Amino acid sequence: MKRIATALVLIPLAVLAVLRAQPLLFAALVAVVAVAAAWELYGLAKAFAVEPYRGVGLVAAFLLVISLQLGGAPPGASWPLLVVVATVLALLLRALSAPARMNRSLPDVAITLFGLLYPALFLGLLVPIRGRPAGPWWILFLFIVVWGGDTAAYYVGRSLGKHRLAPRVSPKKTWEGAIASALFAGVLGAAMAHWAPALSYAAFKLHISGEYLLAPYAAGDGFLLALLLNVVAQAGDLVESVLKRGAGVKDSGTLLPGHGGVLDRVDALLLATPVLWYYLLYRSS
Amino acid sequence: MKRIATALVLIPLAVLAVLRAQPLLFAALVAVVAVAAAWELYGLAKAFAVEPYRGVGLVAAFLLVISLQLGGAPPGASWPLLVVVATVLALLLRALSAPARMNRSLPDVAITLFGLLYPALFLGLLVPIRGRPAGPWWILFLFIVVWGGDTAAYYVGRSLGKHRLAPRVSPKKTWEGAIASALFAGVLGAAMAHWAPALSYAAFKLHISGEYLLAPYAAGDGFLLALLLNVVAQAGDLVESVLKRGAGVKDSGTLLPGHGGVLDRVDALLLATPVLWYYLLYRSS
Numbered sequence: 181m182k183r184i185a186t187a188l189v190l191i192p193l194a195v196l197a198v199l200r201a202q203p204l205l206f207a208a209l210v211a212v213v214a215v216a217a218a219w220e221l222y223g224l225a226k227a228f229a230v231e232p233y234r235g236v237g238l239v240a241a242f243l244l245v246i247s248l249q250l251g252g253a254p255p256g257a258s259w260p261l262l263v264v265v266a267t268v269l270a271l272l273l274r275a276l277s278a279p280a281r282m283n284r285s286l287p288d289v290a291i292t293l294f295g296l297l298y299p300a301l302f303l304g305l306l307v308p309i310r311g312r313p314a315g316p317w318w319i320l321f322l323f324i325v326v327w328g329g330d331t332a333a334y335y336v337g338r339s340l341g342k343h344r345l346a347p348r349v350s351p352k353k354t355w356e357g358a359i360a361s362a363l364f365a366g367v368l369g370a371a372m373a374h375w376a377p378a379l380s381y382a383a384f385k386l387h388i389s390g391e392y393l394l395a396p397y398a399a400g401d402g403f404l405l406a407l408l409l410n411v412v413a414q415a416g417d418l419v420e421s422v423l424k425r426g427a428g429v430k431d432s433g434t435l436l437p438g439h440g441g442v443l444d445r446v447d448a449l450l451l452a453t454p455v456l457w458y459y460l461l462y463r464s465s
Numbered sequence: 466m467k468r469i470a471t472a473l474v475l476i477p478l479a480v481l482a483v484l485r486a487q488p489l490l491f492a493a494l495v496a497v498v499a500v501a502a503a504w505e506l507y508g509l510a511k512a513f514a515v516e517p518y519r520g521v522g523l524v525a526a527f528l529l530v531i532s533l534q535l536g537g538a539p540p541g542a543s544w545p546l547l548v549v550v551a552t553v554l555a556l557l558l559r560a561l562s563a564p565a566r567m568n569r570s571l572p573d574v575a576i577t578l579f580g581l582l583y584p585a586l587f588l589g590l591l592v593p594i595r596g597r598p599a600g601p602w603w604i605l606f607l608f609i610v611v612w613g614g615d616t617a618a619y620y621v622g623r624s625l626g627k628h629r630l631a632p633r634v635s636p637k638k639t640w641e642g643a644i645a646s647a648l649f650a651g652v653l654g655a656a657m658a659h660w661a662p663a664l665s666y667a668a669f670k671l672h673i674s675g676e677y678l679l680a681p682y683a684a685g686d687g688f689l690l691a692l693l694l695n696v697v698a699q700a701g702d703l704v705e706s707v708l709k710r711g712a713g714v715k716d717s718g719t720l721l722p723g724h725g726g727v728l729d730r731v732d733a734l735l736l737a738t739p740v741l742w743y744y745l746l747y748r749s750s
Contacts, residue, residue, distance in 0.1 A: 221571075228571050258743045261590075264582070265739050269700055275707045279633050285711035286506075286513050287572050290579035294571075297549070297578060305546075348564050415554055422560045426570035454550050458543045 186436050198310065198319045199383075207249035207307045211242045216442040217299035220432040222291070227427035230287045233274050237292040240267040241300035248307040260301060267296060299443065302450040305457045312460055317380070321372055322456050325406040326413040326448050328368045329361035333414075336360035350421040362410045369406020373397040405459060412455050413448035420447035467722045475721070483595065483604045484668075492534035492592045496527045501727040502584035505717040507576070512712035515572045518559050522577040525552040526585035533592040545586060552581060584728065587735040590742045597745055602665065606657055607741050610691040611698040611733050613653045614646035618699075621645035635706040647695045654691020655684040690744060697740050698733035705732035 197209050218241045222232040244263045251259035271289050275281065281288060309315050337357025345353040372379070376397055420443060424432060433441020482494050503526045507517040529548045536544035556574050560566065566573060594600050622642025630638040657664070661682055705728060709717060718726020 225571055228569065230572050230575075258739070258746050261586075261739050262743050265587075265697075265736050268583075268704060268736060269697075272700055272704050272707060276631055276634065276703070282633070282707065282711045283713075284513065286510055286579075286708045287515050287576065289708070290515075290575040291572065293579060293582060294575035297582070298553075301546075302550075346561055348567070349561065412550075412554075415557060418561070419553060419557050422557060422567065423571045423574070426567045428568075451550050451553060454543070454546050458547050461543050 190436070194323065195320065198316050198323075203249055203307075203311065204246075206310060207246055210304060210306050211245035211300075213442060213446060214245050214300040214303045215241050216433075216435065217303065217446055218295035220441045220443040221295050221299060221423075224423055224427040224429065224432060225291045227429065230291045231281070231284065232288060232292040232295060233271055236267060236270045236274060237295045240264075240270070240296055244296055244300045245304035245307060248304045249311070260304075264293065264296060267293065298450060299446070302454055303446060305453045306449075309453070309457055309460065312464075317376065318456060318460060321369065321402075321406070322409060322449070322452060324372065325365040325369050325410050326452060329365035329410040329413070330448065332364035333357035333361035346418060346421070349418060349425050353418075358414055361414060362407050365410035366403040366407040369409075370399040370403040372406075373402025374399040408459075409452045409456060413452040416451035417448045419451070420444070471722050479608065480605065483601050483608075488534055488592075488596065489531075491595060492531055495589060495591050496530035496585075498727060498731060499530050499585040499588045500526050501718075501720065502588065502731055503580035505726045505728040506580050506584060506708075509708055509712040509714065509717060510576045512714065515576045516566070516569065517573060517577045517580060518556055521552060521555045521559060522580045525549075525555070525581055529581055529585045530589035530592060533589045534596075545589075549578070549581060552578065583735060584731070587739055588731060590738045591734075594738070594742055594745065597749075602661065603741060603745060606654065606687075606691070607694060607734070607737060609657065610650040610654050610695050611737060614650035614695040614698070615733065617649035618642035618646035631703060631706070634703060634710050638703075643699055646699060647692050650695035651688040651692040654694075655688040657691075658682040658687025659684040693744075694737045694741060698737040701736035702733045704736070705729070 197206055201209065215238050218238055219234075222234050222237065225232050240263055244260050247259035247263050268289075271292060275285050275289070306319060310319055312318070333353075334357070337352070337354045337360070340360075341354030341356045343355040344351065345355050345358055420432070424430065431440030432443035435442055436445060482491055486494065500523050503523055504519075507519050507522060510517050525548055529545050532544035532548050553574075556577060560570050560574070591604060595604055597603070618638075619642070622637070622639045622645070625645075626639030626641045628640040629636065630640050630643055705717070709715065716725030717728035720727055721730060
């Protein structure tokens, strides 16, 4: 119940932000989510006796996502890089001023930067994706194939699931659920591609959004892209399970009632977003 | 003596590679250096009881640098990202197949990816820098202001140095040496900018290179850029010292007679190269 109630609040908010928010506001919202996810990742690190430079890392994670909006491409392509360089310099100053931590320097620095890469840069790519032609459409596409697939996995896995996918890491996941997730995502992707012009026209007429779908999109391509994104998303989910299992915790946090932490909710997006970003660049080149 | 002999072999080779190598060969040479540096970084990690996924990390470091050559900008801007995503997936497979390492997963993964970022991506930016207008010139500029400044720091520091820069990390470094390094680099930068057209013409006439300097460059700008690159390079040097001091070693490796390891030799370039990359993008935009 709590899980459904939270979803009923968060999903409309997310859709609204994707369709209507000003670009800088959208970047700020993504940055806040990325910072929360990095915070939880840094929390996991403690279980491994590694101590990230939290302050530096969280400020840098925020700036990194914002930099993806403020710097236009191609010069902007290097803004995140500058944030990372500045972060390394800040970590140097912190390390020099805290000599007691010197004998932990390499893992501490590596984890801090991992927080910039894994939640912040990967999730932050939603910002330049949204800035592209038909960008909001592609983000909704991503959300639907990832979270729709998740739902299929849950119900099919519970009723038909027999073969464990990764028993040591995530005991409830089954191959049956994973395959159902990918196939259902493919069907959703094909349907979205097929009805994209009609959906877009309806959204425009209902004042939900401007005309944001620029090119027709073949249903077969929609199926394949959705399948790919879903498989990568499931792998992203497993990556986080490996990290949590290593830390000996079940949820990365408790921020979202019934859903665990922010990282638990976005883990599937973390690897799928860069793949979508690359696909869109490749397709338009 | 060993130190000078090694330098007399390596410097002409580096200059030759910058001026004459085919683009893909140049990328492969940078990739080999980056892999060697990542190998040494992974070696340092052992002292911190962290165990990188060496095989995955080194292959990915190589591919990352090559990807900076093979993918043209702007789509190419995301090739390194794809390498990172593929690396995370490979690490997932490694982690799932080695459950005994599960309870070390987060630091192990973070260090592995740190090897992709800190030596490989940062050094790898030499590849797209070289592909830009007057690219080889800018790389020589970088080498000269970094290594020229280093030489000034060594002699001035030894004869006049009194105030320690970072006694706990790098006891031999002095403020006098650091300031001499920055100023001498600035003078070198101004001189190179002033004589750039003549140097470029001479190199062309002597068949050392094609005409590669496209725009005249003010001596004042050369001074400031050289100063900035030198200061960032010295910080990069200190970053590596912090990591080595934490690991309790003096050199990162023993590959280069008299110079320690590869990482010891390129550490100053690691942060300065992204700054030069950003400067060139900014200047041309």
